Amino acid sequence: MSINLSKNSTISLTKEVPSLSQITVGLGWDVAKPKGFFGSIFGSGSIDLDASCILMDENQKVIDEVWFSKLKSSCKGVHHQGDNRTGEGDGDDEQIRISLSKLNKSVKYIAITVNSFTGQSFEKVDNSFCRIIDQSSKEVCRFTLSEQGNHTGIFIGLLSLKNKEWSFSSKGIPMSGKTVKDMANLLPAHI
Numbered sequence: 603m604s605i606n607l608s609k610n611s612t613i614s615l616t617k618e619v620p621s622l623s624q625i626t627v628g629l630g631w632d633v634a635k636p637k638g639f640f641g642s643i644f645g646s647g648s649i650d651l652d653a654s655c656i657l658m659d660e661n662q663k664v665i666d667e668v669w670f671s672k673l674k675s676s677c678k679g680v681h682h683q684g685d686n687r688t689g690e691g692d693g694d695d696e697q698i699r700i701s702l703s704k705l706n707k708s709v710k711y712i713a714i715t716v717n718s719f720t721g722q723s724f725e726k727v728d729n730s731f732c733r734i735i736d737q738s739s740k741e742v743c744r745f746t747l748s749e750q751g752n753h754t755g756i757f758i759g760l761l762s763l764k765n766k767e768w769s770f771s772s773k774g775i776p777m778s779g780k781t782v783k784d785m786a787n788l789l790p791a792h793i
Contacts, residue, residue, distance in 0.1 A: 628694035679704030717755035
């Protein structure tokens with residue numbers, strides 16, 4: 603049974619799945635329904651959000667970044683499944699697979715972020731979530747985001763390795779930035 607996380611919660615993934623070897627980070631969102639008379643006439647359109655991973659060492663120094671412009675990490679341990687430019691459909695809109703045994707040994711943190719490449723604000727986003735899935739396709743935990751606002755990015759959560767144990771911490775911190783590179787330098791203050 604999946605665990606629903608609230609903001610600023612941490613779960614030990616290794617304790618939940620003792621033989622944990624792979625993590626899939628699934629992100630989903632919908633376009634917020636337009637308000638008012640004109641909104642119902644002109645429809646809701648689409649929004650291009652981009653899920654990303656930032657791999658960091660124990661000092662929060664960036665080792666690598668995985669996003670729509672770089673779908674695989676240099677160590678081949680992280681693989682972005684592709685860019686969804688609309689947010690349409692049910693389920694995950696974007697997924698990032700992480701093979702824990704292939705990660706560079708210096709990786710201690712993996713920050714999960716999402717940003718609006720086109721500069722649309724999160725006022726236009728609804729029903730957004732992040733979920734962690736194990737290698738057997740079982741959902742371990744889910745974090746429902748409620749950070750609507752004028753920002754263009756969110757630091758969703760953090761995967762951490764400490765004493766050979768992987769954990770996930772839900773963050774939900776609004777940020778500015780249209781790409782993962784814009785957000786990378788802002789993250790260490792929130793880890």
